[in-house]
Amino acid sequence: CVAVGAALGLVAALLSLTMIKPAVQPRPEEVALEMTVVRAYTDVSDWRDRKIDAVLYAALRTCERSKDHDCEFKALSSLRVMHTQRGELDEAEADARRMLQIAATSGRDNPFTMAWAKCAMGEVLGTRGLLLESIKQYDSALAIAERDPIRFPNVIDDPRPFCLGMSAIPLLGAGHIDQARRRVARSMELARQSREPFLLAHSILLSMFALGPLYDQAAPAYHPTEWNDEVRWIDEGIAVAKFRGYASVERELGKFKAAGNYFAGDAELGINEARELGFPEEAAVDEGLYRGGDYIYPAFKALDEWVWGGLPDQIRVRGELWLRAQPSHDAEAEECFRRAISLARNQDAKYFELKASLSLSQMLARQGKLEAARDALRPIYSWFTEGFDEPALLRSKKLLDELDAKIAAKPRRPLQLQHASNQ
Numbered sequence: 001c002v003a004v005g006a007a008l009g010l011v012a013a014l015l016s017l018t019m020i021k022p023a024v025q026p027r028p029e030e031v032a033l034e035m036t037v038v039r040a041y042t043d044v045s046d047w048r049d050r051k052i053d054a055v056l057y058a059a060l061r062t063c064e065r066s067k068d069h070d071c072e073f074k075a076l077s078s079l080r081v082m083h084t085q086r087g088e089l090d091e092a093e094a095d096a097r098r099m100l101q102i103a104a105t106s107g108r109d110n111p112f113t114m115a116w117a118k119c120a121m122g123e124v125l126g127t128r129g130l131l132l133e134s135i136k137q138y139d140s141a142l143a144i145a146e147r148d149p150i151r152f153p154n155v156i157d158d159p160r161p162f163c164l165g166m167s168a169i170p171l172l173g174a175g176h177i178d179q180a181r182r183r184v185a186r187s188m189e190l191a192r193q194s195r196e197p198f199l200l201a202h203s204i205l206l207s208m209f210a211l212g213p214l215y216d217q218a219a220p221a222y223h224p225t226e227w228n229d230e231v232r233w234i235d236e237g238i239a240v241a242k243f244r245g246y247a248s249v250e251r252e253l254g255k256f257k258a259a260g261n262y263f264a265g266d267a268e269l270g271i272n273e274a275r276e277l278g279f280p281e282e283a284a285v286d287e288g289l290y291r292g293g294d295y296i297y298p299a300f301k302a303l304d305e306w307v308w309g310g311l312p313d314q315i316r317v318r319g320e321l322w323l324r325a326q327p328s329h330d331a332e333a334e335e336c337f338r339r340a341i342s343l344a345r346n347q348d349a350k351y352f353e354l355k356a357s358l359s360l361s362q363m364l365a366r367q368g369k370l371e372a373a374r375d376a377l378r379p380i381y382s383w384f385t386e387g388f389d390e391p392a393l394l395r396s397k398k399l400l401d402e403l404d405a406k407i408a409a410k411p412r413r414p415l416q417l418q419h420a421s422n423q
Helices: 002-019 028-043 051-065 069-086 089-106 113-127 131-147 160-173 177-194 197-211 224-244 247-263 267-276 280-291 293-305 312-323 330-346 350-366 370-383 391-409 415-422
Strands: none
Touching (some): 051 069, 069 089, 069 113, 131 160, 160 197, 247 267, 280 293, 350 370
16 A cells, blocks of 8 residues: 555646746746656656656756755655655655755745645655654644645645545554545545546545555455446546646556456456556556466566565565465465564554454465464454454454354363373
8 A cells, every 4th residue: 555655646746746836927947947847757657767867856956056946846746756666765755855844944935835745755754664654744734734725726736635645545554444534535525626637536546545455356445336436537537647748647547547447346457457558567466366376476576576565565465476376385475474464563554464464364274273363363453443344354353253163163172181182
């Protein structure tokens, strides 16, 4: 989900480029420079392409020389997205800190730049796995935005839909499921008020992953009928991006439409769409999980090429792929699940600890290790106090009930035999 948040941030960053307006009418040369920044951001087809660096850094230096803080903010916003997408998180955090500095000095002219800057920092910290610190940044951004929302020139200038939606990702990771859902619902409400396709598509995508997180085949994010009703907004967002020439946004929205089809139950369509849009890594991982067998090896290769390969849920996915091998590789899968659990604990990522523990418990149960399976899952399940209708929690409860029943039904040896065995 954290990786998904970074990718969804592409749409948010584009709108932050176009929303933050100078207090006075800009000069023609300023407009040309800012359009260079926007074009550099929107035209890029692959953030690993180093050609984009020269364009953005040249624009940033020009902005700095001209003391144009608005333009500098936009350039840094693009650079932060670029660095985040590449996994260059030290650089991304430095970009976000500079955005905060600019917002602090120009806040009177653009009172909502601080909210955008804090939202950007929240995304960087969340991508680092610092979920609690990320939530604090998002909460601070929302407090600023909620203080006087009427000051926004119009609904689309309001950063709340993005901050609300993006903050749902670390909240979900930290196990605050109901709060994450409430924020997504509020984000959807504000986005519908705006009637802006980008905003609404972004909120729908966040809703999709909050309801049925990444790579959870057993829990479709949407009922197919509900998904068909929502997908029209994503299609409209794609059409608008294409009309405006925002190539990167068009591709990102298309990728998540493919993911929506996958999670709504049409895995074949989702896989084919991801591949046709030029996202072979996502298609390979989806296909490995869906088909198993020899398809797991291209999926492993795709995971190795992702900058997000060290996140708990990505490590768990690697374990699930090992189980889909023919024959399954239980030892390798168990190692992945235990690594994912350990990393999630270090990050206070309770939700991802639950998912990895569930995967481990299911594997142990299939092996007949009933007590070990129960002990692997019950402690983290008992931590949760909300969101019990969430798919991973529902499956955990069902599995624990089944394990309790099977353990209780096991024949007990007479006490004297147990004593003799111990002797």
